[in-house]
Amino acid sequence: MDSLYEDWDRLYAEANKLQVPRVEGEVFCFGMGGSGVACEVMSAFYPLLRDMRHADVVIAVSYSGNTRETLEIVRKATSAGKRIVAITSGGALATLPVERILVRGGDQPRYSFPLLFLPLVKMLRPELTEEVIRGVNANEARRVAGDLLSAIRGRIPVFYASIYLGLAKRFKQEINENAKYPAFFGEIPEVNHNEIEGYAHGSGLFPVVFSSGPLDEVTASLVNAKVIRISGIRDVSLLIQSAGFLSVMLARELGEDPEKLTRIPEGRKLVERIGS
Amino acid sequence: MDSLYEDWDRLYAEANKLQVPRVEGEVFCFGMGGSGVACEVMSAFYPLLRDMRHADVVIAVSYSGNTRETLEIVRKATSAGKRIVAITSGGALATLPVERILVRGGDQPRYSFPLLFLPLVKMLRPELTEEVIRGVNANEARRVAGDLLSAIRGRIPVFYASIYLGLAKRFKQEINENAKYPAFFGEIPEVNHNEIEGYAHGSGLFPVVFSSGPLDEVTASLVNAKVIRISGIRDVSLLIQSAGFLSVMLARELGEDPEKLTRIPEGRKLVERIGS
Numbered sequence: 001m002d003s004l005y006e007d008w009d010r011l012y013a014e015a016n017k018l019q020v021p022r023v024e025g026e027v028f029c030f031g032m033g034g035s036g037v038a039c040e041v042m043s044a045f046y047p048l049l050r051d052m053r054h055a056d057v058v059i060a061v062s063y064s065g066n067t068r069e070t071l072e073i074v075r076k077a078t079s080a081g082k083r084i085v086a087i088t089s090g091g092a093l094a095t096l097p098v099e100r101i102l103v104r105g106g107d108q109p110r111y112s113f114p115l116l117f118l119p120l121v122k123m124l125r126p127e128l129t130e131e132v133i134r135g136v137n138a139n140e141a142r143r144v145a146g147d148l149l150s151a152i153r154g155r156i157p158v159f160y161a162s163i164y165l166g167l168a169k170r171f172k173q174e175i176n177e178n179a180k181y182p183a184f185f186g187e188i189p190e191v192n193h194n195e196i197e198g199y200a201h202g203s204g205l206f207p208v209v210f211s212s213g214p215l216d217e218v219t220a221s222l223v224n225a226k227v228i229r230i231s232g233i234r235d236v237s238l239l240i241q242s243a244g245f246l247s248v249m250l251a252r253e254l255g256e257d258p259e260k261l262t263r264i265p266e267g268r269k270l271v272e273r274i275g276s
Numbered sequence: 277m278d279s280l281y282e283d284w285d286r287l288y289a290e291a292n293k294l295q296v297p298r299v300e301g302e303v304f305c306f307g308m309g310g311s312g313v314a315c316e317v318m319s320a321f322y323p324l325l326r327d328m329r330h331a332d333v334v335i336a337v338s339y340s341g342n343t344r345e346t347l348e349i350v351r352k353a354t355s356a357g358k359r360i361v362a363i364t365s366g367g368a369l370a371t372l373p374v375e376r377i378l379v380r381g382g383d384q385p386r387y388s389f390p391l392l393f394l395p396l397v398k399m400l401r402p403e404l405t406e407e408v409i410r411g412v413n414a415n416e417a418r419r420v421a422g423d424l425l426s427a428i429r430g431r432i433p434v435f436y437a438s439i440y441l442g443l444a445k446r447f448k449q450e451i452n453e454n455a456k457y458p459a460f461f462g463e464i465p466e467v468n469h470n471e472i473e474g475y476a477h478g479s480g481l482f483p484v485v486f487s488s489g490p491l492d493e494v495t496a497s498l499v500n501a502k503v504i505r506i507s508g509i510r511d512v513s514l515l516i517q518s519a520g521f522l523s524v525m526l527a528r529e530l531g532e533d534p535e536k537l538t539r540i541p542e543g544r545k546l547v548e549r550i551g552s
Contacts (some may be wrong), residue, residue, distance in 0.1 A: 033469025050326035069465055156432070156480070158460075173470040180476035184434075184460045189345055192547070193309025194449040196539040200456035201530060204432070204480065214550045221546070222539045254477060263475065263498045267468040270497070274490045 004111050004258065005138070005244035012133045014104065015118035021085055021099050023123045025056030032069050033264075034109035034173060035061040038087075038116040040166030041240070045233055046124040058082045059123075060098070061116055063109035065091020068271055074098065087119050108259065110177055113170075113240060121233075128233050135237025138245075144228075144238070145245035151206050151226060152250065160219055161210035162188040167236055168210055171243045178247035178258035188219045199223045210239070280387050280534065281414070281520035288409045290380070291394035297361055297375050299399045301332030308345050309540075310385035310449060311337040314363075314392040316442030317516070321509055322400040334358045335399075336374070337392055339385035341367020344547055350374065363395050384535065386453055389446075389516060397509075404509050411513025420504075420515065421522035427482050427502060428526065436495055437486035438464040440506055444486055447519040454523035454534035464495045475499045486515070 028049040029039035038061050039048065049055050058077040062070040065088035074096060077084050084098040089105025089112075103115040114136075121129050148157075157175060159168035168185040175183035186195050188209075196219065199205065207225035209216050220227045230236060251258040304325040305315035314337050315324065325331050334353040338346040341364040350372060353360050360374040365381025365388075379391040390412075397405050424433075433451060435444035444461040451459035462471050464485075472495065475481065483501035485492050496503045506512060527534040 032466060036466075036469075051330070054327070054330045176470045176472075176474035180473050182474040182478045182481055189547070190308060190312075192543040193312075193343075193540060194452045196452075196543060197456050197537055198452035198458040199539065200532065202458045205458055215547065218543055218546045218550070222543050256476065261473055263472040264469060267472060267494055267498050270494045271465070271468070271491065274494070 004248060005141070005241055008114055008138070008241055008244075009133070009136045011112070011114040012118060012136055015115045016122075016129065016133065018101055018103065018115075018119055018122070020101055020119050020122045023057050023059075023085065026054060027057045027059060027124065028052045028055035029059040029061065029120065030070070030073060031061035032067050034113065034177070035063045035067065035070070035116060037166055037170050037173060038113065038120055040169055041117060041236065042120045042124060043166060044163045044236070045121075045128060052077060052082070053080070055082060058084045059087065059120070060084060060093065061087045061120075062091065062093050063089055063103075063105070063112055063116060065089060065093035068275065071096075085123070087116055108261075110174060110244075117240075131232065131234045132237045135234040136241055137238055138241065141238055141241035142245045144242040145249055148208065148226070148242075148246050149249050149253075152246075153253070155204055155206040157183045157206045157208060159183070159185045159208050159210065160188055160191060160216070160225065161185075161212070162216055163212050164210040164230055164236065167230075167239055167243075170240055171208070171246070174243040174247035175250060177261060177264070178244075178256075179250035179254055180256045181250055181254060188216050192219055192222070196222045280524060281417070281517055284390055284414070284517055284520075285409070285412045287388070287390040288394060288412055291391045292398075292405065292409065294377055294379065294391075294395055294398070296377055296395050296398045299333050299335075299361065302330060303333045303335060303400065304328045304331035305335040305337065305396065306346070306349060307337035308343050310389070310453070311339045311343065311346070311392060313442055313446050313449060314389065314396055316445055317393060317512065318396045318400065319442060320439045320512070321397075321404060328353060328358070329356070331358060334360045335363065335396070336360060336369065337363045337396075338367065338369050339365055339379070339381070339388055339392060341365060341369035344551065347372075361399070363392055384537075386450060386520075393516075407508065407510045408513045411510035412517055413514055414517065414521075417514055417517035418521045420518040421525060424484065424502070424518075424522050425525050425529075428522075429529070431480055431482040433459045433482045433484060435459070435461045435484050435486065436464055436467060436492070436501065437461075437488070438492055439488050440486040440512065443506075443512055443515055443519075446516055447484070447522070450519040450523035451526060453537060453540070454520075454532075455526035455530055456532045457526055457530060464492050468495055468498070472498045
């Protein structure tokens with residue numbers, strides 16, 4: 001099962017061959033779940049807008065191309081006359097009047113993260129592309145994952161970050177989806193104003209802080225968190241791969257099949273029924 | 277200790293006497309913790325911006341008036357030449373060149389929610405003011421709180437919502453701060469793409485959905501959540517009061533003093549030290 005994340009160097013090499021359009025001005029980037037998190041990770045390295053309305057360029061990320069929520073926002077952006085760039089493997093999104101970055105499909109979004117993330121880097125911070133690729137290192141990523149795994153056993157991990165909040169969210173998502181196990185994430189400094197107080201009765205939690213500086217370290221010291229210090233996109237690239245290994249290792253311990261989802265596809269069906 | 281939330285009808289009556297300026301155009305509203313959540317609750321009833329840059333009016337909510345993060349954003353807004361309205365009891369914020377709505381100080385922000393929230397309603401949706409006040413009902417709020425309390429014992433509550441996400445966050449914050457107990461919140465539909473899968477091993481969690489329609493009910497059915505249906509701002513007003521009672525009841529069971537915070541003030545000191 002490790003092979004899902006073992007060959008990410010090949011996946012990044014494949015992504016690096018993709019042609020991407022030139023993007024300028026204010027950018028709004030969005031998507032759901034394992035697709036949208038690529039935008040959130042990218043936001044540490046490019047000042048993405050949080051509202052679509054004032055965007056010069058809208059980037060829609062949907063691996064399947066059929067995510068209902070994403071298609072709805074693309075339709076709104078189209079009505080508003082926005083320039084839209086879609087990163088997708090196909091689906092309904094690829095049939096809409098948008099610029100397309102077509103990636104190879106057939107897998108699950110979370111296993112295809114390099115195919116979704118690298119095009120963003122190439123569009124918004126092309127000079128960082130090589131660093132992302134160099135960050136991938138299966139042996140090192142497995143070592144980091146092993147360290148975390150032993151601390152998570154029997155507890156619920158909570159991942160905290162300020163500028164690297166997308167990375168915190170990715171760890172949470174991977175654990176939810178691959179291991180079918182609870183995990184949460186929280187934003188610094190907001191959590192310093194409420195969540196940290198809950199740790200008086202928080203022995204069932206395992207807090208991890210992705211630190212970019214002193215504010216993050218304050219949170220870490222107050223909740224006695226494991227601290228992972230990050231100095232740039234290369235570290236982020238390694239840690240995204242670590243999140244994969246960690247969640248697959250945890251899945252194995254819990255007797256779960258990482259690739260098999262039940263509630264998410266069930267939810268998708270229920271949502272489609274609402275729409276009809 | 278219940279008295280903290282018992283007299284919210286008086287607090288709302290007091291808030292209703294406050295003069296508020298007229299506000300028009302696109303509004304960005306922000307603050308941290310128990311102050312900022314007033315904006316987030318309000319966002320269910322007024323389309324607030326998520327970026328400051330394109331705002332016509334910036335509303336800063338800081339009960340103490342000394343919250344470092346809030347003062348920083350106000351300074352940025354001032355440099356950008358924005359019109360700024362502050363809701364505060366004083367502090368450094370009241371000395372800056374902004375329009376002020378001065379509320380009575382001396383309490384903790386979370387116990388003063390009516391004083392922070394009602395001015396927002398009066399500025400942005402004045403026709404809803406009376407409904408907010410009518411929603412307050414200590415007996416009914418305690419009943420709702422009691423229902424939730426028995427289910428939370430020994431589990432970690434997770435509050436989910438789509439448009440009422442601010443309410444979900446408020447429940448989480450109240451439990452963290454008053455009961456010193458873990459609680460989380462999550463946004464629908466995003467959680468349908470990852471978090472719901474974690475409930476395969478989520479017997480330690482107690483999910484609650486604040487439902488405004490079929491999409492919220494999908495999440496609820498997939499994680500077997502307690503559903504609280506909301507039909508308008510009057511329900512929200514009642515539930516904000518319920519969150520208070522719930523967290524105080526839980527504090528009592530855990531032997532915690534609701535009014536005494538330890539980590540949050542410690543964090544504030546550490547953050548001040550960074551600044552110097």
